[in-house]
Amino acid sequence: MSSRRFDLIAFDWDGTLFDSTGLIVRCIQAACQDLGVAVPSDTQAAYVIGLNLQEALQHAAPGLPAARYPELGNRYRHHYFARQHEIVLFPGTLDMLQALKARNHLLAVATGKARRGLDQALAQSQLGPLFDGSRTADETAGKPDPRMLHELMREFGVDPSRTLMIGDTTHDLALAANAGTPSVGVSYGAHEPAAFEAYGPLFVAHSTRELHDWLLDNA
Structure with missing residues (x-):
């Protein structure tokens, strides 16, 4: 001791x-695509891993109006929880x-x-x-x-x-x-x-x- x-x-x-890095990156990208905003690159999406979800999504989709970040978060969670069994x-x-x-x-x-x-x-x-x-x-x-x-x-x-x-x-x-x-x-x-x-x-x-x-x- x-x-x-x-x-x-x-x-x-x-x-x-x-x-889980690859899955998180793909889910961030899919959520952005769902909302019709620019899809971040793998490197850009991976950078935000470790931040809280709200801050991460603000970095990943900086052009999205602030009022739509909860919607983006819901789409991310939709994709993530559907596939988290893969981790x-x-x-x-x-x-x-x-x-x-x-x-x-x-x-x-x-x-x-x-x-x-x-x-x-x-x-x-x-x-x-x-x-x-x-x-x-x-x-x-x-x-x-x-x-x-x-x-x-x-x-x-x-x-x-x-x-x-x-x-x-x-x-x-x-x-x-x-x-x-x-x-x-x-x-x-x-x-x-x-x-x-x-x-x-x-x-x-x-x-x-x-x-x-x-x-x-x-x-």
């Missing part, structure tokens, strides 16, 4: 634990989480998803029992505002230096920087890892296996 570096490890969800864990994710729990780390989720969406995902994946806590963008503040990490650290009485944030986007790493916690990036999600350097992650993993090994050696 005394040699453990981090007591609390917070994970982003989409693109970090779940291989799977990245290979090795379950083993990694179980290994961390066996070492008595506190595990949490810090996500741009809404609470309804995260609860559904936790239930369908049967990962709920592995996590000690979670925060979603609709119940606190969206990334990169540090509030969700601040709330998790207060809940468990853990200092920033003993907390690690792991994510696949610059929004995740900016969240960690704003909360004063170390971070680790993963390159297999939504954002290109070259953009991570500005946020000083301790490590950038290129597979779940690399992340697993690094955490067992360094966390």
Whole structure:
């Protein structure tokens, strides 16, 4: 216990634990097409992953009148919930989480998803029992505002230096920087890892296996 570096490890969800980036991109594009607005490129749509839905859609469809964003959000949810059964864990994710729990780390989720969406995902994946806590963008503040990490650290009485944030986007790493916690990036999600350097992650993993090994050696 005394040699453990981090007591609390917070994970982003989409693109970090779940291989959902491609589906989210396609659903954003389909929603824009439904409303007859310019369809964002794959890169543009992937950039907004990790933000809360309202902010993400504003970035993805900047030409849409503000009054129509709820309509765009409804179309996105329509497409996403119709296909969310296609989403799977990245290979090795379950083993990694179980290994961390066996070492008595506190595990949490810090996500741009809404609470309804995260609860559904936790239930369908049967990962709920592995996590000690979670925060979603609709119940606190969206990334990169540090509030969700601040709330998790207060809940468990853990200092920033003993907390690690792991994510696949610059929004995740900016969240960690704003909360004063170390971070680790993963390159297999939504954002290109070259953009991570500005946020000083301790490590950038290129597979779940690399992340697993690094955490067992360094966390």
